Structures are given as C-alpha cells and as structure tokens.
Amino acid sequence: MRETAETTGRDRDPEAVSKFVEGFAAQLVEAGMQRMPARVFAALLASDPGSLTSAELGEQLQVSPAAVSGAVRYLSQQHMVSREREPGSRRERYRVHSDQWYEALTNRETILKRWESALSEGVASLGAETPAGRRMAETLAFFEFLDGELAAMMERWRVHREKTFGHR
C-alpha cells in the first residue's frame, strides 16, 4: 500500500511532533511506564487522526515491528488504546480514544483492589489490635474511601467535559 501525507502525518512539522512525543513519553516513563509503550502512546496522542498503523509507528519512532507489537499489546491490555483492523487490508490501526484513555488511568482500580487485599490479609495475620494492624487498617480504609471517590469524581468530570467540549 502507498503512503500519503494523511496516513503518515508528514504534512506537519515532524520536528515539533517528535519533540512533544519524546518529552511527554519521558514524563510517562518518570511516572513508571515502560519506555516503548510510553513513546507509542505519545505518538498516537499527537497524531491528527488519533490512530496510526504499525508501520507508521515503527518509522516515526525508528524501532522494529517487534517493538511496536510488544508496546501495543501492553497498551491495549491497559485499555489505553484499542486495535482496529482496516477493512480490506492486513494493516491494523491502533487508536487512542481521547476520553477513554485517561479513564483507564483512574482504572488503576485493579491495582487498588490488590493493595486492599494485601492490606486486609496483613491486618488479619498481624492482629487488628496490634499497632501495626491498626496502621494497616487505617491505610486500608483510605483506599476503600478512594474507590468510591474516584468513581464519583469521574462522573463529575463527564458532566464538566460535556459542558466544555460537548458542542463540537
């Protein structure tokens, strides 16, 4: 298949794009994300269509198809991007849904739940009446509080978002 300005995004200043991609990716890495997923994600975020093919990602980031494949697998497990097949082609497109990805961020719920269960076991095994047990119980209570708050907060965001961006 032939490449066009539309599919590669080459019409935009590649310098500026790359600067954003590497800078934002670096911040994501700082926060604990692996380098390659971070770069791939940043590239998608900065693309005009909000989606790129594997080949485009490889070319823009100067990495092998294997690296793209691994990064994309990770990102879709985290629900930060979705994969879609281009109809009538073997190419796959990876897409970031602008509203979906940061919802996934707060969906660290899985992690929160695991923290909670580790703490809960700890309280049980060390004794709820020991100083350590009480400390852990308080921490547990905080996370349980968090669970509820995060859900309510996202609901408020959706309202706020609708007001601000809804009418496009």
Add this chain to the structure above:
Amino acid sequence: MRETAETTGRDRDPEAVSKFVEGFAAQLVEAGMQRMPARVFAALLASDPGSLTSAELGEQLQVSPAAVSGAVRYLSQQHMVSREREPGSRRERYRVHSDQWYEALTNRETILKRWESALSEGVASLGAETPAGRRMAETLAFFEFLDGELAAMMERWRVHREKTFGHR
C-alpha cells in the same frame, strides 16, 4: 547497642510479617515502585512502632546497608518516610507516618504538573485548532480538573478519618 524484642519486632511471628512484607511490596512493584524501596516501605508499615533502624531493616530483609541507604533516600524524597536521629546515638530511625504516606501518594502532583506542562507545550506547537491539538487540550483539561478534585477529596478524607479513627 543491644537488641531487644521491642526494637527488632522478633516477638511477633516473623513468618507472618515477612509474608505481608513481600506480598505488599510485590504489589507496589507492580504499580511501578522499585523493589528495594517497596520492601523497605512495607517493612516499616508492618512494624509495630512504625519505625525501624537501618540495621533492623538490613537484617529483616537480608540486604546490605548500602541497599537500605539507597531505598531510604528514595522514600524520603517521595515523602513516604521521614528520618529521625535517635538522641544520644549514631543510629537513625526511619518512620512511616500512617496518615502522611498516602497523602504523598496523591501528591503525585509534581508528576501531574509536568504532564500538564508537556501537554500545554504540545497544544501550542501543534496548533490548538488541529485535531491532535484539540485532543491534547482535552486531556490537559482533565488533568487540571483532577488537580482540584484531588485536593478536595483529601479534605473530605481527613474529616472521614477523624470520625472513624479520631478517638483512639
């Protein structure tokens, strides 16, 4: 200095303590924390006094003083533990303030701010009117919303905490 059951925590089932420490640390690692800081932190959380000396940490976790030193430096930079000197001794104690450490968790503010500024630059350089620019602007708006919400939420938590644990 001599070691006592009080300072080493050996009166408690070391098996149970270790099981919690390694289990909880593993979850922290999963969430992006480095292994050694995670283990040190979990050990402090599970200690009855809420604090341990360098030597105690080294012995319990079977690691060198150097490893403890590095982990503790990281943890105190993150405001997850504080260091205090034992009066009349060269020993240092590392302490977890039960209420302080998870406040530090939400104090990923530093990271949030950096994300915001990276996004802001991106919007500027790619153009606020481009599709990519609009996507990045929406993400930026989300993080700005988050900033405010997190602060308000922690305030609600403090009230809730006082009601639940205040009267001890």
Add this chain to the structure above:
DNA sequence: CGCTTCCTTCAGAAATTTGTGAAGTTAAGG
C-alpha cells in the same frame, strides 16, 4: 490455492538497573 503483506513470537545481544563490598565521611563517647 498460492503469493504476498503484515503482524507476532522467540532467542539472544545490548543496555540498563539493582545490589554489593570496600572505602570514605560524620559524629558520639571516652
């Protein structure tokens, strides 16, 4: 069907991270 394009998997090389031992620094206690 077979050719071709594209994605994935896998073994291994390269780079990075992590933890150690040893030397260095600081400060208490005689």
Add this chain to the structure above:
DNA sequence: CCTTAACTTCACAAATTTCTGAAGGAAGCG
C-alpha cells in the same frame, strides 16, 4: 583528639529488562 559506630558513596558485578533480527503464522487478493 582519638576511637569507633553508623550511615553514605562509589565502582563494579550480577541480574533483569529491552529491543532486535529472523522465523513463523494469519489473512487478503489474484
């Protein structure tokens, strides 16, 4: 002051992670 206990720093070795090239499928298209 000198000694010594305790933490820190540093160079390096070990372990782990990350990325690549090559081989192995799957699926469109003739």
